[in-house]
Structure formats: structure tokens, C-alpha cells
Amino acid sequence: MPRKALARALLTGAALLALGGAASADEQYFPLQSYRVGPYAAGGTGFFGGFIDYLTLINSRDGGVNGVKLTWSEGETQYEVERGVEVYERLKSRPGIAAWNPLSVGIAYAMIDRITADKVPLITINHGRTDSTDGRVFPFVFPLLLNPYSETSGIVEYLATREGGLDKLKGKTIAVLYHGSPYGKETIPIYEQLAKQHGFKVEQIEVPHPGNEQQSQWLTIRRLRPDYVVLRGWGVMNPVALKTAQKTGFPASRIVGNVWSNSEEDVIPAGDAAKGYVAITTQASGTQYPVIQEIVRGVYETGAGNLADKKRIGSVYHNLGVLNGILNVEAVRIAQEKFGRRTLTGDEVRWGFEHLRLDEARVAKLGAKGLFHSINVTCANHEGEGRVTFQQWDGAKWSVVSDWIKPDWAALRPIIEASSTAYAKERGLTPRDCEAEERVGDTGKRASAEGK
Amino acid sequence: MSPDLAFLVEVVVGGLLSGVMYALVAIGFVLIYKTSGVLNFAQGAMVLFAALTFVSLIERGLPFPAALAATLAVMVVVGLTIERAVLRPLVNQPPITLFMATLGVAYVIEGAAQLAWGTQVHALDLGIDDTPFDVAGVLVSRFDLFAAALAGLMVALLTLFFRFTRTGLAFRAVAEDPLAALNAGLRLPRIWSAVWIASGIVALVAGLLWGARLGVQFSLSLVVLKALPVLVLGGFDSIAGAIVAGLIVGAAEKLAEVYLGPFIGGGIEGWIAYVAALAFLLIKPSGLFGQRSVERV
Known part of the structure; x- marks a missing residue:
């Protein structure tokens, strides 16, 4: 190989190596x-x-x-x-x-x-x-x-704003319909604690996975006559909850969904039964x-x-x-x-x-x-004090219906x-x-x- | 009627109506098992595929009757393809092989459905109002009543078909004794094709009703979980058994959840039906209406 060509090849190789190194760096x-x-x-x-x-x-x-x-x-x-x-x-x-x-x-x-x-x-x-x-x-x-606990606190704070203050929650009944999984059960103790703290009654009802049949849970809710139902669902459980609520005469506007019950995929399959449904979110x-x-x-x-x-x-x-x-x-x-x-x-x-x-x-x-x-976010607090807001489904889109709430x-x-x-x-x-x-x-x- | 009694009636009625929905899925299993001895695990995937095809065609602007006819045609093709491409080449293989083949078919159908129609969830509106009406303090769902009537009509049509048509009689002959049916000149492959087509049609009916109830999404195929205890209880080869067992399972699981659930932690609906079915299996292994197999040795 001529010297010039060799030098050019070496230079090209060096440049490529340098570029490669720089690219990965x-x-x-x-x-x-x-x-x-x-x-x-x-x-x-x-x-x-x-x-x-x-x-x-x-x-x-x-x-x-x-x-x-x-x-x-x-x-x-x-x-x-x-x-x-x-x-x-x-x-x-x-x-x-x-x-x-x-x-x-x-x-x-x-x-x-x-x-x-x-x-x-x-x-x-x-x-x-x-x-x-x-x-x-x-x-x-x-x-x-x-995290699941601050979500729970955020929901309770929101319900308080609907009632006119945390003290107004006293004597109210909140039913929590949760997915029968470790995820669904994680908030059981915190709901109990917040109920004790604010004086409301909480009834927690499990829906077995995947949640495609909820007649008995909603009949139980009908008998309890709660002021609100919190939906802690996932996947198919959410639209089925909304449809069964309609079937048993519970208004969607009194159902509040958690952060995994708040998407279009949760409400669209429920059709008109989801109109008026409210759900928590961290992002509008x-x-x-x-x-x-x-x-x-x-x-x-x-x-x-x-x-x-x-x-x-x-x-x-x-x-x-x-x-x-x-x-x-x-x-x-x-x-x-x-x-x-x-x-x-x-x-x-x-x-x-x-x-x-x-x-x-x-x-x-x-x-x-x-x-x-x-x-x-800090070294000790990896959640970072996120605020929550609440959106209501009108049959076609979500609209924000609350301020940013601090759990x-x-x-x-x-x-x-x-x-x-x-x-x-x-x-x-x-x-x-x-x-x-x-x-x-x-x-x-x-x-x-x-x-x- | 006292409130407690009204509530009990409501639980039982709701359970019975749910049970009809379970039976709808179970009938698809029974049709195949009755004539070919195959437990078709792909029935749930067929329910999903039918509903997804129908709703996707509606969303693309096809009128309801045209979408229904097109989906019916698609399900006929799906049924025929499964029978021709998968099960016919496996004739005379052990039941577990056939079962595993249908398991594979279930995954293929689910994958094909996503490829063809995407992964989005859809609402399916059949035009039936789902607001309840009040009968002496008991709320009854209009939609569930409609579903029960449709299921009843389908069972009546299937019964007439099995009793009074040549193909239906041939089905029964094959179910009774395939070898004797073959000796009598019945063409087994044609009967198997016909029964897979019928199963595709049942999947379409179940898919439309369950799709309207749950929304059309991939968990629709999980409705088979509700059909399995019904099959165990009613027998794998009896349509009447599927209906009666569906009603029993529906009512029993609702009663158990409402009245027993609070004492043992709740959320028992998912497995209590299996407990009942297993207990029954110990007493009568062939199910309520299933044929007891007797072999000469």
C-alpha cells in the first residue's frame, strides 16, 4: 500500500474511532x-x-x-x-x-x-x-x-372539597371498590386510618381479578348507600364497574377513580355509563x-x-x-x-x-x-410532593374540575x-x-x- | 316486599341473568366437545375476535346488518380454517395433543386480532338501553333480560337443529359413537367442519353480548374463566347442562359473595364457583347432564 494511502487509511480509522468513541460518550x-x-x-x-x-x-x-x-x-x-x-x-x-x-x-x-x-x-x-x-x-x-398513600390522601382531600371541608366528611360513607391483587389491597390500611382520622365510615369491597363481573359488589354498594364510591381498579374492571353502577342505579358523578382508573381506555368501553365520572390524575x-x-x-x-x-x-x-x-x-x-x-x-x-x-x-x-x-424530589423523599387534580369525563373528553390538591x-x-x-x-x-x-x-x- | 327480601331477590335475579351470560360461552365449548371430544381452549379468543371484527367494521362505517353479516362470514372462515388446518391433521391424536393445539390456536387468534384491528379498546353499543327498571323494589337490567332472551332463542334454535335436521341428527350420532356413525356412512370431516362453523357463530353471539357488557378489549377472552365451572357442573357435552349449570353458578356465586363474603374477607366470587364445581365433580364426575362413559372391557 502506498505510504500516502496508508496514512489516509490510518487517519480515517483514527477519525472513525474518535467519532465512535465520541458518539458512545x-x-x-x-x-x-x-x-x-x-x-x-x-x-x-x-x-x-x-x-x-x-x-x-x-x-x-x-x-x-x-x-x-x-x-x-x-x-x-x-x-x-x-x-x-x-x-x-x-x-x-x-x-x-x-x-x-x-x-x-x-x-x-x-x-x-x-x-x-x-x-x-x-x-x-x-x-x-x-x-x-x-x-x-x-x-x-x-x-x-x-405513591398509593398520597393518592388516597389526595382523593379524600378532593371529596372534602366537594363536601365543603374535611370536617364535613364526618358521618359520610365511602365505599372503596378495589382490584383483588396486591396493588388493589395496598391502600386498605390507609383508608382505614384516614376514616378514623376524619370520622367517615369506609367500606372496602374486593373485586376478584380480572373484574369482568361485579353484580354482587354493586348490589352490596346499593345496600350500603354510600355517599361516594372510590374505584381502585385496573383494566377491564373499570368500565365494568361503571356499567354495573349504572345498572344498579348508582350515579357516575359520585364515583371517583384512582390513578389507574383514569384513562380514556377506562371510560370509552363503558359508553354513556361513564358520563360524569371523576378520576384523579397527576397530569391533565x-x-x-x-x-x-x-x-x-x-x-x-x-x-x-x-x-x-x-x-x-x-x-x-x-x-x-x-x-x-x-x-x-x-x-x-x-x-x-x-x-x-x-x-x-x-x-x-x-x-x-x-x-x-x-x-x-x-x-x-x-x-x-x-x-x-x-x-x-430529595434524598429522603423520592416521590417529590406531586400535586393531584381531578378530571371529569363528559362522554368525549376529560375536563379538569378541581384545583391542584396537596395530599x-x-x-x-x-x-x-x-x-x-x-x-x-x-x-x-x-x-x-x-x-x-x-x-x-x-x-x-x-x-x-x-x-x- | 320487605327490603331484605327484595335485596335477596335482586341478588338471585342478577345472578341468574349473569349465569345466562356464562352459559352462552359454555355452549361454544359444548358444541365442539360433544362432536369431537376436543376441549376448545380457543373459544375465548374466538369470542374476542368476533367482537373485535364486528366493532372495527362498525367503526369503519359499515351499517349494523352489513357488519353482522361480514363478521358472520369471517367467523365461518375462522371456524373452518381451525378445523381444516389444525384439528383435521391431528385426528386420532390423544386428547391432550388436541387440547394443546387449541391452546396454540388461542394465542394465534389473539395475535392475529391485534395485527388486524389494533390494540385499542372499543365501546360496543347494540342499541339496548342498560338502565334498570323497578319491579316491586327490585332493579332488573334491561340489557341482561335481552341477553337472556337471546340466549334462550339460541338454545331453542340449537335444540330444534339437533332434533329435526339431518345435520343435527348426524351431530348427535357422532357424539354418541363416532365409529358407529362412520360405519353408518356419515362423513365425519363434514360434520366436524359444520360444528366448528356453529361454534364460530356462537362465539359471535357471545362476543356481541359480552362486548357490549365489558367493552371490546383483550380481556374479553378471559370470559372463558367464567365458563369453566359451568362446564364442570353441567357436563362438557350437554347444552341443557350448560344452561342449567350457568344459572346455578351465577346465582350461587352472587349469593356467596354477598352473604358469605363479608365473613371470610370478600372477593370470593372468583373461586367459589370452582369450589362448588369441584365438590360436585366428586359426587358426579360427568356433571349434571353429562353422559357417563361406559366401556366394555
Whole structure:
């Protein structure tokens, strides 16, 4: 080979190597345990579609986060725990993993030990273990915005606003219709406690999985004559509850759904029986928010949108996915400010999540004013004091019918700490000293050193 | 009527009407089992496929009768395809092989349904008002009454078919003794094809009624879970058994949930029917109306 050609080849090779190195160094990767087929595909396509749409927007509009390109790949789980774990094992060795976002209680539970050992954050937005709110015991788990207990408190606060104050709940009867699963049963003790605290009567009624037959539960409710029914459902249980309520003469406007009973997929199959039904949410639905408009213009109009059906843009699950994207991206951005504008390790991104503080001004700057309120995550509080609002279904769309409501976090914290302390004791864990970590800043230094 | 008595009547009536819905699914199983000895696990998937096809055609602008006719045609093709492509090549294989084949068919149908019609949930409005009406303090669902009437009509038609038509009589002959039927000149493959078509039609009726009740979504295929205790109780080869057992299971599970549930934690409806069916199985293994198999040794 002539010398010149050899030199050119070597130079090209060196340049390619450098480019390759730079490309992998400037990418932050999101492994997605999505579910686009199977019984829960409607929710999965909406959520993961929204998440991917936001990552696409950040890449196309901003060139990534401070120049670090966001990448992702999907592994199909069909919402099954074994498949979710298999996808985790398959993708966990990819470089530059920012965080895991399975949107599945079962898969999240199965991953806690794994992600803790691998030091990568696990995001369980609006769901997951309540006690994982305590970041001292669960350093890598983030039930962002809402855990089951604060959801319960938020619902009770909302019912109080409908009655004219918490004191007006005294003597009222609230029936809780819950899914017969660990998820459904998780809030039983907190409803009992809040009932005692505020003087209302609570009747908790189980619906066996999958919930496609509820005649006897609603007849029981008819006999109880409660003031409100809280629906803590999942999947087919939700529309069946609304239809059976109609059949037994209970008004939909007195049924309040929890965060997994709040989507279009929960009400559309119920037809007219769902008109007037109210449900809690951490993010409003609709396309009027600037960030959603940007996704429409910058992503869908260029043919890069993830949803097959554009009519689903702005739906509950799609907006939840977008919001999840915002929180993940902002955690990466915050971590970059400390560790440098480069690919971060999972532990560094964990630090970013633990400093994820988006006040109303920052939320507005992100184009999400009205979409969600704010978040304030700390080392000890991995939920981040998310506020909730309530939407009512009019037969065609959801409309917000309440202010942003604050759950009673102060009352919930001791219960959460009691549970996390018991977990730590059972597993032989020593809870972190968050104050000391913040003071010394050793977490950042350690993570930074590992990153290098 | 005292409020307590009215409530009891309401629980029983609601249970009986739910039981009819379970029986509708169970009849699809019975038709296949009766003539070919196969427990068709794909019946739930067929119910889902029928409902999803119908609602998707309606949403694409087809008028109700045209969508119904088109779905009927699709279900005939589905029934025939399963029989020709899967079960006929497996004739004379052990029952467990045939059962596993239908299990595979169930997954294929569910996957095909998603490929063809997408993953979204749909509302299915058959135009029947579902607001209840009051009979002496007892609320009765209009929709459930309609479903019961339709199920009754279907059973009547099937009974007439089995009693008075040549094909129906051939079905019964095959059910009684396939080898004797073959010796008598009956064409078994044609009868099997016909029964799979009939099963597809029953799946369509069940799919429309259950779809209107639950919405059309993938968990619709789980309605088979409600049919299994009905089959155990009524016998796998008796249409009358499916109806009677459906009524018993429906009423029993509602009564148990309402009156027994509060004492043992609630949520018992899902498994109490199986307990009843298993207990009955110990006393009468062939079910209420099932044929007891007697073999000369």
C-alpha cells in the first residue's frame, strides 16, 4: 500500500474511532420494557409513545441534553413480570443507561434488588411501593409524583372539597371498590386510618381479578348507600364497574377513580355509563399545553411521532408518557450540571433525580404549565410532593374540575417511614444519612469518580 | 316486599341473568366437545375476535346488518380454517395433543386480532338501553333480560337443529359413537367442519353480548374463566347442562359473595364457583347432564 494511502487509511480509522468513541460518550440510553401487544397494550402504547415522543423532541429540537443525544430501544414484556426481567437482563449491559421505566408494579417489584445492585434508577411514576418514597432505604427507586398513600390522601382531600371541608366528611360513607391483587389491597390500611382520622365510615369491597363481573359488589354498594364510591381498579374492571353502577342505579358523578382508573381506555368501553365520572390524575389531558403542541409540530408533522393513531395525542397515557419524559430528561440535565455534560452513569443520574426540583416557573419554561404542577424530589423523599387534580369525563373528553390538591404528606410520612424501617430491618440495610450526604457531598464525588 | 327480601331477590335475579351470560360461552365449548371430544381452549379468543371484527367494521362505517353479516362470514372462515388446518391433521391424536393445539390456536387468534384491528379498546353499543327498571323494589337490567332472551332463542334454535335436521341428527350420532356413525356412512370431516362453523357463530353471539357488557378489549377472552365451572357442573357435552349449570353458578356465586363474603374477607366470587364445581365433580364426575362413559372391557 502506498505510504500516502496508508496514512489516509490510518487517519480515517483514527477519525472513525474518535467519532465512535465520541458518539458512545455523548449518548444517554433509555432501555424501555414496553408492552405494545397483549391485554394492556392500549396503556403501553400510549405511555411509551409519549415518552419516546418527548425524547425525540429533545433530540430534534435541542440536539439532545446539552449535546448528549438520547437513545432508547424497546423490549416487549406484554406486561408480564418474567418477560420484564428477561428484558432487563438482556439490556442492562448497554452503555450509558440513564434509568429504567417499566410502568408495571409487578416488573418494578422484581427489579428492585437488581437495579440496587447495578446502581441504576428505577422510575415508577404514580405507582410502585409506597415505602420506596423513603430514599434513605430505597436509594435507586423513585415513585415520582404519587405513591398509593398520597393518592388516597389526595382523593379524600378532593371529596372534602366537594363536601365543603374535611370536617364535613364526618358521618359520610365511602365505599372503596378495589382490584383483588396486591396493588388493589395496598391502600386498605390507609383508608382505614384516614376514616378514623376524619370520622367517615369506609367500606372496602374486593373485586376478584380480572373484574369482568361485579353484580354482587354493586348490589352490596346499593345496600350500603354510600355517599361516594372510590374505584381502585385496573383494566377491564373499570368500565365494568361503571356499567354495573349504572345498572344498579348508582350515579357516575359520585364515583371517583384512582390513578389507574383514569384513562380514556377506562371510560370509552363503558359508553354513556361513564358520563360524569371523576378520576384523579397527576397530569391533565389535552393538547393545549405548549410542550404537546411542540410535539405535534416538531415530531408528528415531520413523521417521527410514535403513536400510530394521532387522535391519541394528548390522551391520559400519552401525556403521562410525555411527563415521564420531562422528569427523566430534567434529571439528566440536573445531574450534568454537577458531573459534566457527558454520558452519565446510573448513579449520577440517581443524584439528578434526587435533586429534581421543578417549581411552577420551571414547569412553565418547559412548556408544561397546566399539564402538571411541580415536583420537589430529595434524598429522603423520592416521590417529590406531586400535586393531584381531578378530571371529569363528559362522554368525549376529560375536563379538569378541581384545583391542584396537596395530599397530606406530613400525616403520611411516619407511616411510610415505619414501613421502610421494617423493610430495612428485614433486609439488614442501614438507612442512608441524607443530611450528612448533602453536607459532605460525597455522593456526587463518589458517583463522579465511578463515572470517570 | 320487605327490603331484605327484595335485596335477596335482586341478588338471585342478577345472578341468574349473569349465569345466562356464562352459559352462552359454555355452549361454544359444548358444541365442539360433544362432536369431537376436543376441549376448545380457543373459544375465548374466538369470542374476542368476533367482537373485535364486528366493532372495527362498525367503526369503519359499515351499517349494523352489513357488519353482522361480514363478521358472520369471517367467523365461518375462522371456524373452518381451525378445523381444516389444525384439528383435521391431528385426528386420532390423544386428547391432550388436541387440547394443546387449541391452546396454540388461542394465542394465534389473539395475535392475529391485534395485527388486524389494533390494540385499542372499543365501546360496543347494540342499541339496548342498560338502565334498570323497578319491579316491586327490585332493579332488573334491561340489557341482561335481552341477553337472556337471546340466549334462550339460541338454545331453542340449537335444540330444534339437533332434533329435526339431518345435520343435527348426524351431530348427535357422532357424539354418541363416532365409529358407529362412520360405519353408518356419515362423513365425519363434514360434520366436524359444520360444528366448528356453529361454534364460530356462537362465539359471535357471545362476543356481541359480552362486548357490549365489558367493552371490546383483550380481556374479553378471559370470559372463558367464567365458563369453566359451568362446564364442570353441567357436563362438557350437554347444552341443557350448560344452561342449567350457568344459572346455578351465577346465582350461587352472587349469593356467596354477598352473604358469605363479608365473613371470610370478600372477593370470593372468583373461586367459589370452582369450589362448588369441584365438590360436585366428586359426587358426579360427568356433571349434571353429562353422559357417563361406559366401556366394555
